[in-house]
Structures are given as C-alpha cells and as structure tokens.
Amino acid sequence: MKLGRAVRPLWGLDPDASYLNHGAFGATPLDVLEAQSQLRALMERQPLRFFVDHAPVATREAAAELARFVGARPQDLAFVCNASEAINAVLRSQDFRPGDKIVAVTHVYPAVWQTLRFLADRYGVEIELVEVPCPPDADWLARLDEAVTRARIAVLDHITSATGLVLPIAEMIGICKARGVQVLVDGAHAPGQVALDLPALGATWYTGNAHKWLCAPKGCALLWASEEGQQGLHPGVISHAYGQGLAEEFDYTGTRDITPWLSIPAVMAFRERLGGDALMDRNHRIALEARMILMDRLQTIGAGEAEHVGSLVSVRVPRSAGSSVEDGVRLSAAIWHEDRIEVPIFCHADHLWARVSIQAYVELDEVAAYAEVLAKRV
Numbered sequence: 429m430k431l432g433r434a435v436r437p438l439w440g441l442d443p444d445a446s447y448l449n450h451g452a453f454g455a456t457p458l459d460v461l462e463a464q465s466q467l468r469a470l471m472e473r474q475p476l477r478f479f480v481d482h483a484p485v486a487t488r489e490a491a492a493e494l495a496r497f498v499g500a501r502p503q504d505l506a507f508v509c510n511a512s513e514a515i516n517a518v519l520r521s522q523d524f525r526p527g528d529k530i531v532a533v534t535h536v537y538p539a540v541w542q543t544l545r546f547l548a549d550r551y552g553v554e555i556e557l558v559e560v561p562c563p564p565d566a567d568w569l570a571r572l573d574e575a576v577t578r579a580r581i582a583v584l585d586h587i588t589s590a591t592g593l594v595l596p597i598a599e600m601i602g603i604c605k606a607r608g609v610q611v612l613v614d615g616a617h618a619p620g621q622v623a624l625d626l627p628a629l630g631a632t633w634y635t636g637n638a639h640k641w642l643c644a645p646k647g648c649a650l651l652w653a654s655e656e657g658q659q660g661l662h663p664g665v666i667s668h669a670y671g672q673g674l675a676e677e678f679d680y681t682g683t684r685d686i687t688p689w690l691s692i693p694a695v696m697a698f699r700e701r702l703g704g705d706a707l708m709d710r711n712h713r714i715a716l717e718a719r720m721i722l723m724d725r726l727q728t729i730g731a732g733e734a735e736h737v738g739s740l741v742s743v744r745v746p747r748s749a750g751s752s753v754e755d756g757v758r759l760s761a762a763i764w765h766e767d768r769i770e771v772p773i774f775c776h777a778d779h780l781w782a783r784v785s786i787q788a789y790v791e792l793d794e795v796a797a798y799a800e801v802l803a804k805r806v
C-alpha cells in the first residue's frame with residue numbers, strides 16, 4: 429500500500445496542515461474510532477450486561493492480542509489508561525524506606541520526574557540521574573553501572589521523550605540486573621515504533637502506550653510485569669479484585685470507559701492493513717532520511733546517532749533561536765500558526781531540540797518544508 433499523503437484521509441487530521449507530532453498524543457484512524465463507537469453503543473445498549481458479562485471476557489481477549497504482539501503471556505499483561513498510570517502503580521506499590529535510591533536518566537519524562545519527586549518527598553527516597561549526553565557518549569553505560577551499584581530500582585526510558593533516542597534497553601536492563609536492581613522500563617513510545625519481545629528484555633516491569641505509535645484510541649496502554657514484579661503490585665485504584673492478581677486487579681478499577689482497550693483488535697487490523705511490521709520499517713527509513721535533511725539544512729547535530737533513531741528525529745535548534753522552554757514553545761507555536769506545521773520544540777540540557785515524528789501519513793517533503801521554515805526563523 430502506498431503510504432504518506434495517500435493514506436492521510438484514513439485519519440481525521442487537518443488536511444491543510446502538516447502534523448509531524450504523532451509522538452505527543454498519537455492520532456487515531458477513523459476506522460478505529462468507528463470500531464470504538466460501536467463498542468460504546470454496545471455499552472450503552474445494556475450497561476449492566478456490558479460491564480458484567482462482556483467486558484471481562486473482551487478485556488482478556490484484547491489483552492491476549494496485545495500480549496501476542498509484545499511476545500508476552502496474557503496473564504502477565506494488564507491494560508492501563510496511560511504510561512503515567514502504570515508508572516505510578518508500580519512505584520507507589522513499593523514500600524520505600526528513607527535512603528532507598530532510584531536511578532533514572534537525564535532524559536526522564538517530566539511527569540515521571542514529578543512522580544519521583546513525590547517519592548522523595550513522601551519516603552525520603554534518593555534520586556540519581558545518569559547523564560546521557562546528546563549524542564550519547566561512549567561512557568554513559570559505565571556511569572549507569574556505577575549509579576545503580578547501590579540502587580533499589582532503576583526507571584529507564586526505552587525511547588526518550590524530548591530527544592527521541594532509542595536507548596539500548598536490553599543492555600541497560602542487563603547492567604541493572606547484574607547489580608540486583610529491579611527495572612521499570614518507561615516504553616511510552618515503544619509499541620509500534622520498535623519491535624518488542626518483553627519477556628526477553630528481562631525487565632521487572634515494562635509499560636508502553638498503545639495510543640501513541642499503535643494509533644489506539646486515547647487511554648490505551650500496557651503494563652507488563654515479570655512474576656517477581658507482580659508480587660505486591662496493585663493498581664493506583666484498589667477495587668473489588670484486590671489481591672486477586674495482576675489481570676483481575678487491573679482489569680476492573682471502578683466504572684470507566686474501557687472501549688480504548690477493547691479497540692485493540694481493530695487497532696491491530698488497521699496496522700496490518702498498513703503493512704504491519706513493514707510500516708515500522710518504512711517509518712524508520714523515512715526518519716533516517718528526515719534526520720539528514722534537518723541536519724543539513726540547519727547545519728546542526730541530531731540528538732543521537734543513526735543507531736538511536738526509531739520513528740522520532742530530534743535535532744538541535746541553532747542557538748540563535750534561544751535556549752529556554754518559553755523560546756521553544758513560542759517558536760513551535762509561531763510555526764504552527766503561520767506555516768501550519770506542527771512540530772514540538774523542547775528544551776533539554778540547555779539547548780532547544782525540534783522533534784519530528786514520522787508516522788504512516790507523513791511524507792518526506794513535509795520534513796523538508798519544515799527544515800526550510802525553521803532555518804529561516806533561526
């Protein structure tokens with residue numbers, strides 16, 4: 429199937445703009461939204477039977493399909509609404525003591541950083557951030573090894589947010605495990621962007637959003653837990669199934685709209701229609717070309733080397749554009765309003781970084797147009 433502009437009408441995106449920010453909140457195809465509407469209609473036709481009879485079975489069927497996609501056993505995978513919910517469930521299930529150490533990297537997602545701050549305030553947990561420069565240097569894994577020597581848990585990004593780096597997560601987990609440290613992987617951007625075999629990675633817990641690169645409706649994410657990780661793990665909301673195990677407890681946390689979870693079969697069918705794994709490969713190929721175009725036109729560096737690229741590309745914005753969060757927000761808003769191109773510009777490590785997302789509906793010439801627009805403004 430021909431991708432790019434040809435498939436853009438399959439989404440409800442503004443046809444008069446370039447949306448190069450799929451990484452932010454994803455974008456859900458119309459067919460998937462239609463499948464979700466049908467599920468909502470079913471829910472409202474007979475709410476009691478939907479929640480009591482249909483939902484438990486359908487949730488497990490959807491979980492089994494998502495589990496297959498990430499190489500996991502269905503009983504080790506639970507749905508949550510988003511990665512933030514999973515990260516909070518894992519970390520707030522721990523009986524931290526003052527002085528317990530949590531290690532993360534300097535690219536940690538700002539909301540996850542706030543969760544770590546909460547643990548520091550509440551329990552006296554110490555937080556150490558391992559510096560991963562842009563592009564990553566040869567020594568940062570040694571620094572991770574040093575930092576986790578006396579740590580209790582490492583919270584590690586698989587794909588960093590602002591800088592879009594695909595980190596060598598298997599190696600990172602191996603380093604932590606060799607030190608007896610439990611690992612929570614923040615893979616918010618991973619499902620649909622890179623191939624996943626969660627049990628093989630060997631983390632204690634792994635969370636990933638389906639509403640980003642798998643294009644699921646918003647409010648669909650996974651939490652995978654190893655057998656060890658399932659001990660003492662509870663959702664943020666304790667409900668009827670307290671103590672009955674991962675699937676039972678997370679499947680029902682009070683009345684809520686679970687149609688994003690039940691849309692997984694439609695999500696997977698849509699992905700297959702667009703090529704399945706070949707879609708991932710295509711996005712990756714375009715992202716590599718996009719990186720070269722942006723670096724050439726702006727005479728700048730990428731946040732990572734080619735080996736760190738999935739479907740996200742971050743490049744350093746020349747200093748003349750400023751270096752504060754406000755500078756980045758102002759510049760990206762101006763480009764949206766005046767040029768109709770949506771690309772976030774983040775502040776990281778005292779520099780601005782423009783992050784371009786390549787999803788099926790994106791064409792390379794849109795990246796070139798963005799490079800041109802940005803170059804004229806800096």
Ligand SMILES: Cc1ncc(COP(=O)(O)O)c(C=O)c1O
Nearest residue numbers: 510511512537588589614616637
């Ligand atoms: C690395 C990372 N972690 C966590 C999140 C939080 O995801 P959500 O808002 O779906 O909870 C994001 C969102 O962009 C992210 O990029």
